[in-house]
Amino acid sequence: MATIGRPAARTATRTRITALDTHDIRFPTSRRLHGSDASHPDPDYSAAYVIVRTDAGDDLEGHGFCFTIGRGNEVEVAAIDALRPLLVGAELPALPAGLADVYRGLVDDGQLRWLGPEKGVTHMAVAAVMNALWDLTAKRAGKPLWKLLSDMAPEELVALTDFRYLSDALTPDDALRILRRAAPGKAGREARLRAEGYPAYLTSCGWLGYDDDRLARTSRAAVADGFTQIKLKVGASPADDIRRCRIAREAIGPDIRLALDANQRWEVGEAVERTRALARFDPYWIEEPTSPDEIIGLAAIRRAVAPVKVAAGEHTANRVIFKQLLQAGALDVLQLDACRVGGVNENLAILLLAAEFGVPVWPHAGGVGLCELVRHLAMFDYVAVSGTWRDRAVEYADHLHEHFLDPAIVTGGRYRVPTAPGFSSALRPEALQAYAYPDGEAWV
Numbered sequence: 001m002a003t004i005g006r007p008a009a010r011t012a013t014r015t016r017i018t019a020l021d022t023h024d025i026r027f028p029t030s031r032r033l034h035g036s037d038a039s040h041p042d043p044d045y046s047a048a049y050v051i052v053r054t055d056a057g058d059d060l061e062g063h064g065f066c067f068t069i070g071r072g073n074e075v076e077v078a079a080i081d082a083l084r085p086l087l088v089g090a091e092l093p094a095l096p097a098g099l100a101d102v103y104r105g106l107v108d109d110g111q112l113r114w115l116g117p118e119k120g121v122t123h124m125a126v127a128a129v130m131n132a133l134w135d136l137t138a139k140r141a142g143k144p145l146w147k148l149l150s151d152m153a154p155e156e157l158v159a160l161t162d163f164r165y166l167s168d169a170l171t172p173d174d175a176l177r178i179l180r181r182a183a184p185g186k187a188g189r190e191a192r193l194r195a196e197g198y199p200a201y202l203t204s205c206g207w208l209g210y211d212d213d214r215l216a217r218t219s220r221a222a223v224a225d226g227f228t229q230i231k232l233k234v235g236a237s238p239a240d241d242i243r244r245c246r247i248a249r250e251a252i253g254p255d256i257r258l259a260l261d262a263n264q265r266w267e268v269g270e271a272v273e274r275t276r277a278l279a280r281f282d283p284y285w286i287e288e289p290t291s292p293d294e295i296i297g298l299a300a301i302r303r304a305v306a307p308v309k310v311a312a313g314e315h316t317a318n319r320v321i322f323k324q325l326l327q328a329g330a331l332d333v334l335q336l337d338a339c340r341v342g343g344v345n346e347n348l349a350i351l352l353l354a355a356e357f358g359v360p361v362w363p364h365a366g367g368v369g370l371c372e373l374v375r376h377l378a379m380f381d382y383v384a385v386s387g388t389w390r391d392r393a394v395e396y397a398d399h400l401h402e403h404f405l406d407p408a409i410v411t412g413g414r415y416r417v418p419t420a421p422g423f424s425s426a427l428r429p430e431a432l433q434a435y436a437y438p439d440g441e442a443w444v
């Protein structure tokens with residue numbers, strides 16, 4: 001890479017990274033079963049959190065994180081710490097263009113890459129750092145991230161996109177064609193986005209640990225609040241799934257979409273059977289019916305359960321797997337995640353892949369801070385990539401937003417447009433203290 005990783009003498013125009021501070025932040029959500037599903041019955045929503053500082057003298061910091069659900073967050077923090085020698089002391093290249101080199105240097109470090117490559121703990125650590133650097137970049141530009149990306153020329157975006165291993169499905173020329181096609185309508189869509197907000201759907205009414213009364217009550221409330229789609233966790237016993245689907249469908253009526261999420265619970269054949277058994281409740285999609293590494297089986301499930309759609313992506317390790325899911329015809333709904341893959345540069349590739357294959361993107365946001373981040377990616381996609389929000393929405397879970405400086409705000413079933421410069425990734429200083437694990441006041 002051009003500069004990161006090589007200690008460089010400070011030049012007149014460049015700045016250096018002076019600190020990369022990490023924090024193990026955990027929220028005790030398991031106490032009330034927020035976030036509970038068939039595979040994760042008691043999550044404590046957590047963030048392996050990083051703050052990047054420079055010697056620019058502008059007081060701007062980059063904040064980023066990746067999301068985990070409790071135990072192991074310390075492993076994720078250690079993985080971020082392992083990136084520190086590549087970054088601290090290094091010259092920060094011209095932003096934003098230089099972030100392509102920084103990203104490539106982090107994912108392709110000649111020793112660290114053995115731990116992946118480009119998957120799991122180390123890749124999520126790259127996501128945390130890259131999210132922080134994009135936050136810093138957007139703050140320096142004085143724009144929210146969605147606007148920073150939307151204002152870039154197609155050529156600039158292509159230069160920032162990670163196309164490695166995608167050439168059999170998506171080339172830079174393909175990407176230029178997609179972005180140039182969207183360019184003429186950008187101003188009009190931006191105005192509409194600011195006026196109307198971006199569609200949202202609600203997940204936090206249907207956690208598996210909530211009792212039937214609460215499921216019915218919160219499902220009805222979701223409709224009253226303006227949501228046109230809710231999501232329900234399934235994958236417990238078949239009888240429980242049927243009972244819960246009946247309760248939710250009766251609560252929301254026939255005209256609101258009901259999505260189902262099995263969180264990887266089933267074998268391929270079992271997924272087909274179990275989804276068909278719930279078809280009478282008119283589900284819009286079945287999400288993660290089986291292993292996130294399953295490509296051929298997911299395509300088989302999709303063929304077998306149509307017209308119920310198949311959704312996946314929150315555990316998809318990287319753009320190469322997304323490419324194959326799309327090539328295999330395994331997805332109706334692509335659920336990218338801001339912290340699972342390597343951050344914005346890789347998500348640019350995933351948004352472009354989805355546009356190339358004509359598959360709608362419904363970002364994953366069940367977790368702490370994910371709503372804050374992915375709304376930027378979806379809004380950028382609407383303005384400058386796919387050019388549409390038809391049959392798409394961003395997941396919304398109504399937890400922990402109060403701890404962020406620039407929280408996600410959803411009213412009338414719509415994400416309001418963030419206007420503060422940055423990636424909305426910064427937790428409030430008091431939250432960084434109170435939820436520090438294990439010594440913060442929430443844990444002692």
Ligand SMILES: [Mg+2]
Nearest residue numbers: 261287288314
């Ligand atoms: Mg899910």
